[in-house]
Amino acid sequence: MTEVTLGRYLFERLHQLDVTTIFGLPGDFNLSLLDKVYEVPGMKWAGNANELNAAYAADGYLRIKRLACLVTTFGVGELSALNGIGGAYAEHVGLVHVVGVPSIASQAKQLLLHHTLGNGDFTVFHRMSNNISHTTAFISDISTAPAEIDRCIRDAWVCQRPVYIGLPANLVDLKVPANLLHTPIDLGLKPNEPEAQHEVVESILHLLRHANNPIVLVDACASRHHCTREVERLVDLTQFPVFTTPMGKSGFNEAHPRFAGVYVGTLSQPEVRLAVEAADLILSVGALLSDFNTGSFSYSYKTKNLVEFHSDYTKIRQATFPGVQMKETLASLLAQIETAGGAVNPGYIPPPIVRPSVIPGPASPETILTQEYLWTQVSSWFREGDIIVTETGTSAFGIVQSRFPNHTIGISQVLWGSIGFTVGATFGAAMAALELDPSRRVILFVGDGSLQLTVQEISSMCKWECNNTYLFVLNNDGYTIERLIHGMNATYNDIQPWNNLGILPLFNAKRYEAIRVATTGELDRLFADEKFGTPDRIRMIEVMLPRMDAPSNLVAQAKLSELTNMEG
Structure with a gap:
């Protein structure tokens, strides 16, 4: 041609x-x-x-x-x-x-x-x-x-x-x-200005030489701008403890021996909050400091030694360096650290990592299922390579307390928070997964209310036979996150109940399974079933939960959000 x-x-x-x-x-x-x-x-x-x-x-x-x-x-x-x-x-x-x-x-x-x-x-x-x-x-x-x-x-x-x-x-x-x-499209980043980058790297090295209790905090833009390998190399070289935010979850390998948990300000697990807020140097990579990502802006660092790596600038304490992009800056910093022999401060001793427990307590098989049990137990069912999509609401908050295996991708929309986003996003992720590796599971957690906004896209999943897809519908009888913020018994937080298990046959799914679980025993049996874990059909799993049951961090966040909304 x-x-x-x-x-x-x-x-x-x-x-x-x-x-x-x-x-x-x-x-x-x-x-x-x-x-x-x-x-x-x-x-x-x-x-x-x-x-x-x-x-x-x-x-x-x-x-x-x-x-x-x-x-x-x-x-x-x-x-x-x-x-x-x-x-x-x-x-x-x-x-x-x-x-x-x-x-x-x-x-x-x-x-x-x-x-x-x-x-x-x-x-x-x-x-x-x-x-x-x-x-x-x-x-x-x-x-x-x-x-x-x-x-x-x-x-x-x-x-x-x-x-x-x-x-x-x-x-x-x-x-x-x-x-x-x-002629291929030039996709290379514009190089950082050499003198500015040199000043940034030297300033960071100075802080590293004097830090006794440094940490790394990974947020969403580390993944979006493809700096996760640089971050992992940084941690490998320095042995600094590493934490993620809710938006940054899956931006760092949670099976890594230096991974220490998810930081959400005052909503964090106590051991996580203590470790982050006691740090004397924080290397923050790709931060998006929204309210739901920070426990309503409740970060409480004790140190002013904060280095922020961003896609288009770097900030060190109060000094901002426009145009000094994090990918090239991290690469230069890594080269300097390797030359220095790893942890830059010779007196730095890596602390032991104390991880929050994600093991559920014993429960009778007939016990009514709760959010707390679901989000701890599901960690045992996740496997390497899973793509986990969590809807705004109880799912986005509950997933924080689960543990992701290596090479897991988490998809959520913590900042924008558009209800129903995940159903469409699951279809897109499933199509991408089928193109790359059909054995990769795409796992959606969505509330019964959120589902009703975008349920039509399940039809597209059926059309393209996205048999790598698991649709967990958390049925707690309406908009629980909204009830917690305001209007616990208000009718505007109610929804018309649907026959959720009838959705896949309604959309003419060819290979499907529709399951309802309501007790801890039913959930445990499901996760133990090897056939269920095999992505060979599209699955709808309706998870029956008490109406006002929610992850504890969501309950706390809802109270903070209501106070914020009432401020004059």
């Missing part, structure tokens, strides 16, 4: 970066574009139940693969996706959002087309997306279109934020030179 259509060029570029599933919905302004998906060998159009779910699915896919794409139509489609795009922006997820827009001629004539506001303004939705996108392109010139596409894809990959590409319907079939595809 000497030429390819612009539409195919877009999908070929995505395929070069291992994006093989495209999420979204068809609409008349993107139909010609969607034809081009099928022209790229190995690429498929997933299709979704709605655009919001498509954005969630692309988010989940990316957290396994590093890049994802969703395609929507102009106006009605793109606006339906914006909640998911907003979440991706907040949580550093680099989606490529492609919008099929009306032809350039229609825009120039300001035609009163469907899906518009009726005022001839065809850029209004693009302007809305601009506020929650790292960069945007509203393409109007075929000669510059390939470069604009490459620029947006690069920014999504490197900066891990959503990007927006508006593609007019009349341009997708126009041809561009095929040899442009032979």
Whole structure:
């Protein structure tokens, strides 16, 4: 081929970066574009139940693969996706959002087309997306279109934020030179300014030489910006104790001998809180200090010796170094530490790690199941390579007290906290897992209330036979997290009860299993069943729980949130 259509060029570029599933919905302004998906060998159009779910699915896919794409139509489609795009922006997820827009001629004539506001303004939705996108392109010139596409894809990959590409319907079939595809997109980070990086590294080394009780604290952006290997190497060399935040869970190997627990401020296990807050040096990697990630901002460090590594700056105590990116900085620091022979302070003695217990106490098999028992016992069922998705609410808080095996990926949305996010994200993660390794299990924990917002995406799981998927529905009769914050008995926190075990047959699942557990004995037997642990069918497990039962850290967080909401 000497030429390819612009539409195919877009999908070929995505395929070069291992994006093989495209999420979204068809609409008349993107139909010609969607034809081009099928022209790229190995690429498929997933299709979704709605655009919001498509954005969630692309988010989940990316957290396994590093890049994802969703395609929507102009106006009605793109606006339906914006909640998911907003979440991706907040949580550093680099989606490529492609919008099929009306032809350039229609825009120039300001035609009163469907899906518009009726005022001839065809850029209004693009302007809305601009506020929650790292960069945007509203393409109007075929000669510059390939470069604009490459620029947006690069920014999504490197900066891990959503990007927006508006593609007019009349341009997708126009041809561009095929040899442009032979030059890979430059995905390298811009080098740090040498003098600034040298000053940063020397300052950190100075702190390390004088630290007697240092720790490492790993947060979400360590994973999002692909610095987990550097962090593990840092811990191996120094033997510093390492902690994660709720958002950072799975950002460090919890089977590592220096892993010491999850820090959530005042909501932490006592031994974790004591160890973190007594440190005289804290190396914080990829922090996103949201309320639910910090126990309503209840971090209480005793030291001012705080080093923050971020994707686009570094902060040491009160000094900020813009543009000193953590990946290159950590690599330089590691090289210096290796030269110095590991732990930089010769007097530093690694302390013993005291981990919070995750072993449940003995219980009669007929005991009613509780959150506390579930979240401790499930650790024994998890296995290496699992992808664990936890919904905002009791699941996101309960999972903190479980233990992840090595090479586990945790997906949650602690900062944005959009109820129902995980159902779509589970579909995206399951598709990515099937592409990489069909034996990897994708395990969802979602509340009965949250499920009702996005349940349609289970239909997509059935369509694509995501038989690697486990759907644990925690049935506690409504919005328990909201009841704990405010309105314990208010009817606005009630939901219409569903026949949850009928959902898979409703969506015509081919291979499925539907199970209900209500006692500790039933849960134990389920986790001990080897057949149940084999990912050979899609499974719905309804977990019956008392209405107001919740993890203890959620109960405490709810009280803090209610006080915050009442502040004048």
